[in-house]
Amino acid sequence: MSAIGKLLGHRTFLRLLGLVVGAVFVYASLDKLARPDRFADIVHDYDMLPLTLVNAFALAMPMVEMVTGAALILGVWRRAAGLLATGLAAMFMVGIAQALLRGLDIECGCFDVSGMTSSKASWDLFARDAGLLLASALVWRRG
């Protein structure tokens, strides 16, 4: 096994990776949980869900992020949380990609939804989510 392969499978490395991914998810959930109305507006902008599901999604998704992040940080059901994190990251990537391909000029809704300074959906954010997906998948598969 190569040195990189050994590192990626190392227990301490995977625990640290789980902590980092978990912290990202917990941080990402905070503003959305505080302002579900603003997050619902952003979900609406992505134009992927029937209107009747937008509010429910905007309420549930941030708490899924929070629970996933907390499980990763605490090491409770870490692999299951890694699976959830992988799914969430994949969903973010699909959302951003479809918005960009359709030419939608919308806020990302990744971290900040309360202020007017949040990032626009972009390929940079898509790449960042791809990194998050890889890290989450490592925790899921090898954690």
Add this chain to the structure above:
Amino acid sequence: MSETTEQKCESGRCSPIVCPACVVATRFPQAVRAVLLVFLAVVLAAIANQVNLLGISWELSSAGRVGIPRSYEGLLPEVPAKVALGMLDSGDVIFLDSREAKDYIKDHIPGAINVPMREWAKAWPKVEGQMPKDGRYLLYCYGAKCGLSTRQAKVMLELGYQHLTVLEYGWKEWCEAGYPTAQPPEGSGQ
């Protein structure tokens, strides 16, 4: 967890009884735990939303809009185009166009000020001086569910504006009714 629980015997031949839930739990334990985490999250989300003053309904608002905090219900009335026309004629209501500037320049309600919601941070400081806190406002965007006008109204409500009304079916209804429009930009937040 075992996939089988007991034996089923018929005509002297016994075969294990397969428990489908046990099979799933045995073969996909991470998936089952992930589903349980999602259930936990939904329960916690319901509790958090209940205690959040800015909590929203799980369904659309009574006016069929997304993202309206329960505490704002009733503070953002919607009116049809006919009522808005009366407001325009009265001359004491400020019309705010929440659409993008390029659409506003093409056509808009006469006298409306463009404050593109998607460019709010840039647009608002340029027009804020024309917006008395005690003024009456009518906000509109593209159509019934475009959301930009309601979003702008929410922000203005938080800034202390109280007399805010949203055009229910937006610019689309206004045009379909054949009400007056104006092409030249008379004011823009851009």
